[in-house]
Amino acid sequence: MQNYKKLLLAAAATLVFSANALAVDKYKVGIEGAYPPFNNKNASGEVVGFDPDIAMALCAKMKAECEIVTSDWDGIIPALNAKKYDFIVSSLSITDERKQAVDFTDPYYSNKQQFIAPKKVDFKTDIASLKGKALGTQRSTQAATWLDDNLGTDATISLYDTQENAYLDLTSGRVDALLADKYANYDWLKSPAGQAYEFKGEPVNEDDKVGIALRKGDNELRAKLNLALKQIVEDGTYKKINDKYFPFSIY
Amino acid sequence: MTIDLYGFGPALAAGALMTVKLALTALCLGLVLGLLGALAKTSPFKPLRWLGGAYSTLVRGVPELLWVLLIYFGSVNLVRAIGESIGMPELTLSAFAAGVLALGLCFGAYATEVFRGAILAIPKGHREAGMALGLSKSRIFTKLVLPQMWRIALPGLGNLFMILMKDTALVSVIGLEEIMRQAQNAVTFAKHPFTFYMVAAVMYLGLTVLAMGTMHVLEKRAARGFVRRT
Amino acid sequence: MEWEIILKWLPKLIQGATLTLELTAVSVLAGLIVAIPLGIARSSKLWYVRSLPYAYIFFFRGTPLLIQLFLVYYGLAQFDVVRESALWPYLRSPFWCAVITMTLHTAAYIAEILRGAIQAIPPGEIEAARALGMSRFKTLVHIILPRAARIGLPAYSNEVILMLKASSLASTVTLLELTGMTRTIIARNYQTVDMFLAAGAIYLIMSFVLIQGFKLLERWLRVDACQGR
Numbered sequence: 001m002q003n004y005k006k007l008l009l010a011a012a013a014t015l016v017f018s019a020n021a022l023a024v025d026k027y028k029v030g031i032e033g034a035y036p037p038f039n040n041k042n043a044s045g046e047v048v049g050f051d052p053d054i055a056m057a058l059c060a061k062m063k064a065e066c067e068i069v070t071s072d073w074d075g076i077i078p079a080l081n082a083k084k085y086d087f088i089v090s091s092l093s094i095t096d097e098r099k100q101a102v103d104f105t106d107p108y109y110s111n112k113q114q115f116i117a118p119k120k121v122d123f124k125t126d127i128a129s130l131k132g133k134a135l136g137t138q139r140s141t142q143a144a145t146w147l148d149d150n151l152g153t154d155a156t157i158s159l160y161d162t163q164e165n166a167y168l169d170l171t172s173g174r175v176d177a178l179l180a181d182k183y184a185n186y187d188w189l190k191s192p193a194g195q196a197y198e199f200k201g202e203p204v205n206e207d208d209k210v211g212i213a214l215r216k217g218d219n220e221l222r223a224k225l226n227l228a229l230k231q232i233v234e235d236g237t238y239k240k241i242n243d244k245y246f247p248f249s250i251y
Numbered sequence: 252m253t254i255d256l257y258g259f260g261p262a263l264a265a266g267a268l269m270t271v272k273l274a275l276t277a278l279c280l281g282l283v284l285g286l287l288g289a290l291a292k293t294s295p296f297k298p299l300r301w302l303g304g305a306y307s308t309l310v311r312g313v314p315e316l317l318w319v320l321l322i323y324f325g326s327v328n329l330v331r332a333i334g335e336s337i338g339m340p341e342l343t344l345s346a347f348a349a350g351v352l353a354l355g356l357c358f359g360a361y362a363t364e365v366f367r368g369a370i371l372a373i374p375k376g377h378r379e380a381g382m383a384l385g386l387s388k389s390r391i392f393t394k395l396v397l398p399q400m401w402r403i404a405l406p407g408l409g410n411l412f413m414i415l416m417k418d419t420a421l422v423s424v425i426g427l428e429e430i431m432r433q434a435q436n437a438v439t440f441a442k443h444p445f446t447f448y449m450v451a452a453v454m455y456l457g458l459t460v461l462a463m464g465t466m467h468v469l470e471k472r473a474a475r476g477f478v479r480r481t
Numbered sequence: 482m483e484w485e486i487i488l489k490w491l492p493k494l495i496q497g498a499t500l501t502l503e504l505t506a507v508s509v510l511a512g513l514i515v516a517i518p519l520g521i522a523r524s525s526k527l528w529y530v531r532s533l534p535y536a537y538i539f540f541f542r543g544t545p546l547l548i549q550l551f552l553v554y555y556g557l558a559q560f561d562v563v564r565e566s567a568l569w570p571y572l573r574s575p576f577w578c579a580v581i582t583m584t585l586h587t588a589a590y591i592a593e594i595l596r597g598a599i600q601a602i603p604p605g606e607i608e609a610a611r612a613l614g615m616s617r618f619k620t621l622v623h624i625i626l627p628r629a630a631r632i633g634l635p636a637y638s639n640e641v642i643l644m645l646k647a648s649s650l651a652s653t654v655t656l657l658e659l660t661g662m663t664r665t666i667i668a669r670n671y672q673t674v675d676m677f678l679a680a681g682a683i684y685l686i687m688s689f690v691l692i693q694g695f696k697l698l699e700r701w702l703r704v705d706a707c708q709g710r
Contacts, residue, residue, distance in 0.1 A: 045265070448556050
């Protein structure tokens with residue numbers, strides 16, 4: 001039974017070493033890594049984009065060491081509560097539903113959702129015209145909630161695991177239009193794949209604010225992050241990061 | 252014909268390594284669970300037999316994807332409670348650990364049947380000979396039954412392992428950076444789904460061929476000096 | 482265990498389960514039809530007739546269903562040629578993409594089951610048929626296929642159950658079958674464990690019903706009587 005015991009120990013050890021331990025002033029930041037330009041993975045596997053840049057700037061101001069941990073989108077809040085990381089900087093909108101599960105800092109940018117559709121199609125975005133259309137969006141997002149609340153079964157809504165898969169289906173014509181965060185769409189429309197598409201209609205959900213999520217009751221960290229956020233806005237670091245990705249302010 | 256991988260070659264290779272790690276670790280867990288399950292199912296105690304049967308039937312009746320999702324997302328409170336009781340309050344289940352547990356659980360359920368068939372296939376005479384020689388029950392098991400059981404079970408287990416290796420793709424859904432997830436990352440960057448998924452498919456084929464070759468060698472070794480009576 | 486929440490969402494779960502059954506049924510039946518010529522070709526004595534099905538089977542058995550799904554759904558849609566072809570109305574729909582992929586996938590496995598079953602037919606029976614003057618075709622239709630069907634039925638029923646579980650992967654390409662529906666519901670109400678357990682229970686019920694159905698089919702076709710040599 002010797003060999004089997006060794007193998008069993010190896011398996012058990014692997015499991016145990018997956019447990020994380022926190023040290024003082026070292027933080028783990030949860031980021032999805034599949035949402036350009038806010039967070040994306042490059043060829044070397046590093047997370048790049050607006051969100052990691054902000055996270056690193058905040059950590060520098062807090063004089064803390066930060067490590068980025070990626071997560072899939074659906075599990076990003078449960079993983080926070082399971083202490084896989086300490087706060088999330090992944091373009092999470094502040095909503096009442098989410099506030100029941102987590103606490104938020106002050107917003108670090110403002111968001112809205114807007115439809116995008118092919119340029120050559122006259123796509124109207126009032127509720128009556130949307131009925132019966134094929135619409136796409138990422139699962140577990142504000143856009144998905146808006147579509148579900150306002151259209152329910154009146155339109156064919158396709159839900160995707162990642163934003164990228166949603167864009168792929170828009171370009172292949174499987175969905176007539178996509179509802180997603182305006183700035184993510186903006187970045188995609190600049191890319192070669194998005195050339196034939198444009199924004200349609202007015203943005204919905206105008207006062208969507210995006211914040212950093214923390215575990216409920218983690219007030220000390222929240223105060224630190226809020227202070228650091230104010231500091232980077234005041235001393236121009238925020239503007240520098242903003243300008244790197246967008247020609248307009250998204251604060 | 253060169254295929255442009257947009258620099259994601261190393262990432263995909265890292266994914267392959269993760270796939271192999273995941274498969275082998277889950278294999279270890281699955282073999283242990285399968286052995287326990289088979290012992291339970293062939294034991295003289297009715298409750299044990301029932302337990303083994305319940306494990307095998309219940310786990311095999313639910314899709315592997317569901318097990319992965321359930322264990323990863325659903326175990327949060329349970330794992331935290333366990334962690335608090337053993338003094339590690341930040342205990343969490345990583346995507347790797349959840350994948351190992353789910354895939355090992357599923358492998359074990361099928362392996363239970365394979366091991367059970369193998370145990371039953373050993374002629375009763377061998378056990379009786381062991382008893383006649385005065386060997387204890389556990390000695391009979393470890394020295395007579397187990398070695399022979401491995402030989403019979405090997406083809407079945409080999410099949411299950413190849414299925415296990417392909418099922419590792421499911422763990423991409425909870426964010427583990429194995430081949431499938433790396434391919435998806437590459438697609439987000441380079442927008443060529445067909446290229447990257449085809450490359451990923453070829454990598455799985457390569458792993459399958461490797462596994463088949465290893466199985467072949469192991470079966471040959473296990474069958475030394477053993478003449479099949481059929 | 483929040484029973485009220487589960488009951489509230491049960492109709493949606495049943496809706497998903499219905500789609501699961503549809504996907505499974507269409508795939509295993511279409512897969513069987515595709516597998517028959519494949520399996521017959523695979524058991525041929527001529528190497529060039531054997532090799533094409535072998536390559537097909539090798540690919541579809543050697544790669545995960547998830548990759549095959551993504552290749553068909555996202556990969557094919559990348560090419561303009563595909564999008565302008567006559568197949569596009571089918572390849573556009575996630576249901577048909579999933580069905581096509583699952584059919585091709587299961588056909589590879591059923592072809593192997595069929596090959597094994599054909600090769601397990603006692604040669605004496607085939608010789609007897611030829612001695613009685615039956616043509617190759619008549620032998621195939623009256624002796625080989627029915628006999629192979631009975632030998633292969635247990636393995637085929639296994640494959641059907643596996644396809645039932647594999648249909649859960651269709652949730653990754655936007656289909657709202659049982660697993661997809663469950664994940665969508667959880668995204669709204671965060672009741673992770675309860676919803677997944679409910680979905681698991683429904684899968685168990687579906688597998689159980691299918692297994693019992695196959696047991697009846699085996700009894701009707703008198704599979705046990707045919708197993709001896």
